[in-house]
Amino acid sequence: MMKIVLKNGSVKEYSEAKSVYEIAKDISEGLARVACAGLVNGEVVDLRYVVDKDCELSILTFEDEDGKKAFRHTTAHILAQAVKRLFPETKLAIGPAIDDGFYYDFDKEGSFSAEEIAKLEEEMKKIVKEELPIERFELPREEALALMREAKEDYKVELINDLPEDAVLSFYKQGEFVDLCAGPHLMNTKTVKAFKLTLVAGAYWRGNEKNKMLTRIYGTAFTKKSDLDAHIEKIEEAKKRDHNKLGRELELFTTVDVIGQGLPLLMPKGAKVIQLLQRFVEDEEEKRGYLLTKTPFMAKSDLYKISGHWDHYRDGMFILGDEARDEDVLALRPMTCPFQFMIYNSSQKSYRDLPLRYAETSTLFRNESSGEMHGLIRVRQFTISEGHLIVTPDQLEEEFKGVVDLINFMMTTLGIENDISYRFSKWDPENKEKYIDNPEAWEATQIKMKKILDNLGIDYKEAVGEAAFYGPKLDIQFKNVHGKEDTIITVQIDFALADRFNMTYVDKDGEKKRPIIIHRTSIGCYERTLAMLIEKYAGAFPTWLAPVQVKILPISEKYHDYTDKVKKLLQSRGVRVEADYRAEKIGYKIREARMERVPYLLVVGEKEEQNNEIAVRSRKNGDEGPVALDAFVERIVKEIETKEK
Numbered sequence: 316m317m318k319i320v321l322k323n324g325s326v327k328e329y330s331e332a333k334s335v336y337e338i339a340k341d342i343s344e345g346l347a348r349v350a351c352a353g354l355v356n357g358e359v360v361d362l363r364y365v366v367d368k369d370c371e372l373s374i375l376t377f378e379d380e381d382g383k384k385a386f387r388h389t390t391a392h393i394l395a396q397a398v399k400r401l402f403p404e405t406k407l408a409i410g411p412a413i414d415d416g417f418y419y420d421f422d423k424e425g426s427f428s429a430e431e432i433a434k435l436e437e438e439m440k441k442i443v444k445e446e447l448p449i450e451r452f453e454l455p456r457e458e459a460l461a462l463m464r465e466a467k468e469d470y471k472v473e474l475i476n477d478l479p480e481d482a483v484l485s486f487y488k489q490g491e492f493v494d495l496c497a498g499p500h501l502m503n504t505k506t507v508k509a510f511k512l513t514l515v516a517g518a519y520w521r522g523n524e525k526n527k528m529l530t531r532i533y534g535t536a537f538t539k540k541s542d543l544d545a546h547i548e549k550i551e552e553a554k555k556r557d558h559n560k561l562g563r564e565l566e567l568f569t570t571v572d573v574i575g576q577g578l579p580l581l582m583p584k585g586a587k588v589i590q591l592l593q594r595f596v597e598d599e600e601e602k603r604g605y606l607l608t609k610t611p612f613m614a615k616s617d618l619y620k621i622s623g624h625w626d627h628y629r630d631g632m633f634i635l636g637d638e639a640r641d642e643d644v645l646a647l648r649p650m651t652c653p654f655q656f657m658i659y660n661s662s663q664k665s666y667r668d669l670p671l672r673y674a675e676t677s678t679l680f681r682n683e684s685s686g687e688m689h690g691l692i693r694v695r696q697f698t699i700s701e702g703h704l705i706v707t708p709d710q711l712e713e714e715f716k717g718v719v720d721l722i723n724f725m726m727t728t729l730g731i732e733n734d735i736s737y738r739f740s741k742w743d744p745e746n747k748e749k750y751i752d753n754p755e756a757w758e759a760t761q762i763k764m765k766k767i768l769d770n771l772g773i774d775y776k777e778a779v780g781e782a783a784f785y786g787p788k789l790d791i792q793f794k795n796v797h798g799k800e801d802t803i804i805t806v807q808i809d810f811a812l813a814d815r816f817n818m819t820y821v822d823k824d825g826e827k828k829r830p831i832i833i834h835r836t837s838i839g840c841y842e843r844t845l846a847m848l849i850e851k852y853a854g855a856f857p858t859w860l861a862p863v864q865v866k867i868l869p870i871s872e873k874y875h876d877y878t879d880k881v882k883k884l885l886q887s888r889g890v891r892v893e894a895d896y897r898a899e900k901i902g903y904k905i906r907e908a909r910m911e912r913v914p915y916l917l918v919v920g921e922k923e924e925q926n927n928e929i930a931v932r933s934r935k936n937g938d939e940g941p942v943a944l945d946a947f948v949e950r951i952v953k954e955i956e957t958k959e960k
Contacts, residue, residue, distance in 0.1 A: 319366065322373040332367035335360060336502060339374045349538075350374050351382035352499040359385075361499035363451050377538045384412035389449065389501040390439075390510050390536040391417040396492035397438035398423075398532075401431075407494065408470045408520060408529055415546070415798045416535030420518055422470065426530050427515050435532075436512055446505040447489040451498060459484040463495065470520065471495045509543040510536035513550060524684045553796035558849035559690035565854050565912065567845070567862075568691060577688040577695035579842065584862035587891070588848070589698070589841045591860055593676055596700045596725070596838050603721060605674035605702060610654035612678060616644040621815055622653040623751060627784040631681050647680035651701045652809075652834060656816045659705055664820040669830060670710050674702040674837075691846035692801055698841045704833040705818070711808070711831050712767050718806050718835045719771060722791060725838045730960040731793065731851055735803070737773050738790040739765065740781035750784050756810045761787045764808050783834070785811040791839075796850045803843055807834040855912040855934055858951065859958045865951065866913045867894040867929075868904045870920035877924040881917065881944060888952050905932065915951065 319327040319338060327338065335353035339346050339362070353360045354373040359381045366372065375382035391410035398405050398421055410419030427435070454462065456475065463471040474495060475484060487496045489504055501507070514533040520526035537543040554560065562568050567585035574580070581589060597607070613635065619625040624632070632649050636642040648654070655673045664671070678698045687693050706714045726732045742750050742757050750757070764787050768775055775789070782788055788807035794800050809832040812818075819827040838844055848856060858864050865885055869878045878894050885892045895904050901918060908916050918930040922941070929947060931939040 317367070318369045320369075320371045332365050334362065335364050335366065335372070335374070336362040338366065338372065342374070346374055346376075349376045351376055351379075351501060352385040354379075354381065359499065361385075361451060362502055364499075385499045386501060386507065386538070387412040387417040387536050388496075388499070389504070390507050390534065391419045392449075392487065392489065392492070392494055392496070392500065393439050393442050393504055393507060393510075394435065394512070394532060394534060395419050395421075395494060396442055396489060397435045399492060400438055401434060406470060407468055409474075410494075414800075416513065416533060418518075418531050418533045420520070420529040420531045422520075422527065422529050426517075427532065432512050432515065432532070436510075439510065442490070443504050443507055445490065446503055448503055449500050450488045451485060451500070452488065453483060453485050456480070456484060459486070459495070462486075462493070466493070468495075506538075507536055509538065509540045510534060511543060511547060513547075519684075522684075522687075550797075556796045556850045556853045558692075558795075558846040561854045562691065562846070562849050565849075567849065567854075575695070576685055577683055577693070579691055579694060581842075585845060587862040588845055588856065588860055592838060592841055592844065593698075593700075595728075597674070597676065599721070599724070600672075600674045600700075600702070600837060603672070603717065605672040608651075608655055608658055608673050608675045610651055610658075610675060610677075611648070612680075613645045613647050614654070616646060618653050618657075619646055622656075622812060623784060623815065624649065624653070627749065627751075631683075633680050633682055648677075649679055649681050651675050651677040651679070652703055652812065652832075653816070655703050656812065656818060656832075659818055660816060664705075664830075666707055666820055666822050669820055670704055670706040670714050672702065672704050672714075674700070677701040691842040692795065694842055697843070699839065700837045700841070702835050702837065704835070705813075705820075705830045706833065707820070707822075707828075708831055711763070711833070712770065714833060715767050715806065715808070716771060718833060718837075719773070719789075721837050722804055722806070722835075726791075728958050729838075729844075729848065730857065731847065734793060734851065736792045736800075737768075737775035738781065738792055738802075739768060739775045739777045740783075740788045740790050741777060741779050742782040742787065743780035746780060749780075750782065751811045753811065757787075760808055760810045764789070783807050783809075785809050786834075788834075793847055795847070801843065803839040803847060804836050805834070805839075808832075809834055853912075855914075857958065857960045858914040859955045861912070861914050862891065863893050863911065863913050864890050864955070865892040865915045865917060866908045866911070867892065867917045867919060868901060868908065869894070869896065870901050870918065872896070872898065874919050874921070874924055877919055881919060881929060884944070884948060885951075888948055890948075890951055890955070917947075 316328045316330055321327060336347060336350060339350040350362055352362060352375040353364060354375055355366060356370050377383055377386050395407055395410055402423055406422040408420035408422060459475050460472060463475065485497055486493055487498060487500050512532055512534040516531045517528050518531040520529055535546055566582050568579045568581050570579050616625055628649060633647040634644060636644040676698060680696050683693055683695055704714050726735055741761055744754060768789065786807050786809040788805045790802045791804040792800050793803045813829045813832055818830055820830055822828045867878050867881055869875055875896060882892050882894050905916060914934050916932040923929055927944050928941045929944055931942045931947060933939060
């Protein structure tokens with residue numbers, strides 16, 4: 316008898332092999348109706364997967380993350396089938412499920428218009444109503460290639476050719492539609508009833524800008540229309556908060572084609588927010604014992620050859636000069652660590668000198684592919700709160716703890732401590748060319764880092780293959796308004812570069828030893844942090860960070876002198892203030908200032924001038940009425956000093 320241990324601990328016994336779907340049906344008809352996939356001994360499998368030996372089995376529904384993916388992956392196939400019906404010359408690329416939905420990439424003459432997207436949705440509804448059974452089958456390599464060549468699906472042919480010789484080549488069929496796919500999928504198209512196509516965008520084939528630009532259709536799907544409606548409402552709200560849109564509307568940044576992609580221009584208001592963040596970070600780091608450095612924006616290739624960046628990171632660097640013409644080859648720096656290591660090596664250090672904490676507000680350059688760049692999130696030139704701690708082995712855990720404490724202080728001050736998650740990024744021993752080849756050092760360092768993270772009580776996920784090339788790292792992750800996760804801060808333990816740069820310290824026993832290096836940022840990339848804050852606060856920054864903290868609105872020109880008095884008093888106390896002297900109605904001025912997300916609007920007229928008051932309208936409390944001028948000044952100064960959120 317075959318024993319199947321279910322999620323609740325109960326056991327089912329069968330005398331013959333059964334598919335996951337058959338087992339779900341045996342448990343209950345209701346469970347079979349909502350089943351999306353299975354989990355056999357921890358591995359996600361198709362409902363058609365045949366269980367033929369003892370195992371642990373969970374039936375995955377839409378409530379499970381992997382069940383959602385199977386449901387939405389099926390919806391992606393329904394979209395592809397609709398595209399082939401309405402636009403038969405279109406070639407299929409790939410169509411996976413993603414965190415909040417799915418997408419499918421198509422090679423079509425021209426993009427898809429809004430009218431065509433509407434027609435596709437209608438065709439998808441027809442496919443759902445047809446209640447097409449979804450069948451899975453496998454083919455030998457040559458037969459699979461012949462099938463896709465006959466269908467003129469060039470991208471599928473390429474995918475098959477790139478798969479290992481022993482790879483299982485599986486296909487899914489629904490009606491006339493057949494697609495190369497690993498699955499898993501639902502049993503029938505009838506289950507998918509609440510879906511929406513949300514966006515049309517461009518995407519390079521396989522994410523490589525040297526390949527052809529395809530058309531990507533994004534969508535999402537739910538089991539209930541009410542859930543879909545709530546999600547669409549969330550998307551609309553996300554669009555309003557999108558930093559790429561809102562940042563331009565609020566005149567925080569802009570981009571210009573003749574300057575180049577990934578090279579945003581910070582306008583006065585955006586530059587002010589960055590300046591405030593930099594001053595805050597540099598002052599806090601100084602309090603915590605960091606020493607400020609200032610290093611060049613470029614260096615000879617020799618430096619990057621020592622560090623290993625030339626071998627492991629060259630494609631992401633901007634190279635200047637040509638060895639073939641006997642010129643010095645320089646590169647714009649992608650990071651600051653090699654420069655600070657040279658500062659360390661300028662004199663012999665003792666164990667008494669350690670830990671050494673170097674910090675620098677570093678402008679860096681990385682040759683991001685054009686398909687990856689987005690607003691302020693991913694750019695080619697950016698500024699980062701970079702730092703390196705050179706420590707003895709005994710100091711490693713305490714200094715790592717200090718770095719995490721600094722980061723948590725920054726995140727709490729910015730008000731995003733509840734919006735972040737932690738990822739322990741490890742090397743991938745199956746992909747050694749990405750990393751410095753020292754398996755023993757990798758394993759030892761990862762064990763140390765895991766112990767430190769566990770001692771700190773950090774709730775983290777592990778991610779194989781996301782480490783830096785010289786060591787494992789702790790990544791602080793933040794999701795943008797569209798649900799895409801980005802790394803905003805990293806802390807790395809480096810076992811390799813001290814050796815490459817011959818960094819030493821004289822220990823208590825008089826012997827020279829290698830230090831350990833912690834690479835870290837305290838607030839991350841300032842441009843990315845600005846983008847994150849725009850979206851977090853929908854442009855309505857906390858008062859201490861607002862580029863304009865107060866706007867004075869005189870009722871008429873008769874009160875310009877009093878407006879000047881109020882403005883000068885606020886400026887003398889360090890408050891960033893503007894006055895609107897235009898001959899416009901006060902209601903219009905108030906509406907405009909609100910659109911600019913200014914924290915405080917001060918209306919002044921005859922009564923305010925006579926009583927040395929201002930009429931306060933705040934984002935938090937609305938119309939507060941008349942307030943004594945001196946009392947308001949003390950109030951806002953305290954709010955700024957305490958960085959109240």
